[in-house]
Amino acid sequence: MLSHEKAIPLYLQLKELLKEQIKNGMLQPNDRLPSENELCKLYNVSRITVRQALAELVNEGLVYRSHGKGTFVANPRVEQELITVTPFDETLRRKGIKPSTVFLSHSLLPADFNLATLLAIPLETNTVHLRLLGLGDGEPLVLYNSYFPESIGSQMVELARDKARKGKSFSTYDLYNEISGVTPSMLTQSFEAIVADKEAAKMLDIKPGHPLLQVTTVVYTVEGRPTEYRIAAYRGEKYRFHITRPANHFVND
Structure with a gap:
């Protein structure tokens, strides 16, 4: 879970948590990630935090967005x-x-x-x-x-x-x-x-x-x-x- 007490920003904590799930196989290539609302409720964070975390993952090539469908795990580069x-x-x-x-x-x-x-x-x-x-x-x-x-x-x-x-x-x-x-x-x-x-x-x-x-x-x-x-x-x-x-x-x- 995420900690509101840590000095590390919440969006980075969320990014690393999702990144670890991708690396250890909990999330497989082309799996759909939970929606922004679902991630907000699951980790008790704001939508801005979720969007920042997902943007970081997109920039690293670990996930990709499909308009109207959601965010998915990318195939390894x-x-x-x-x-x-x-x-x-x-x-x-x-x-x-x-x-x-x-x-x-x-x-x-x-x-x-x-x-x-x-x-x-x-x-x-x-x-x-x-x-x-x-x-x-x-x-x-x-x-x-x-x-x-x-x-x-x-x-x-x-x-x-x-x-x-x-x-x-x-x-x-x-x-x-x-x-x-x-x-x-x-x-x-x-x-x-x-x-x-x-x-x-x-x-x-x-x-x-x-x-x-x-x-x-x-x-x-x-x-x-x-x-x-x-x-x-x-x-x-x-x-x-x-x-x-x-x-x-x-x-x-």
Whole structure:
């Protein structure tokens, strides 16, 4: 029960209590939480306290609201550390989720100014566009659009097609181990919140306008040569990235 005598605000106490119920399995994914009125009566708190607690849980991705229906326990998000590169397959399996990858398509495209700059190749040089779909437990999680110089891209397509045909899960980063003379050494990434257009919505089995996390990556070899430009669109409610940083430069006033 909640304590009105503690220094900890009641809404935080309620949040932690509900959070613990979710973590220990008392509340399962997609279970409906008691209504605001029910929570007020159950824990002898005001509606403002209940709303603050639920808002905190929503912000942490532990619950979600459905208009006119109530508040429900969210499915666990896939979490990925940013300091190291973790393969798609390993990331999902750590969460007890069965990963799989669908080979969607590939095409040959002349490099426009943007691609030519990013891949450090002459304008109009052929590039390979490879599209993959990453799934967890059969549910679409991430849509990959990768662009390569033609020599590397043709190998990527064959490897991706073969692994998908064999039912193996992978992302393009996993395929570099099987390409001779190309060793990824560094990548740069940017993160942006976007909404799904019609094409992405169809691939990810969501509605247009659904929140997505777009991760744009450029992969470099040990020689410093760019070898892949990738745009990955993750379902916002299914995926979360996190990073741990050293705090070495705090200055005391």
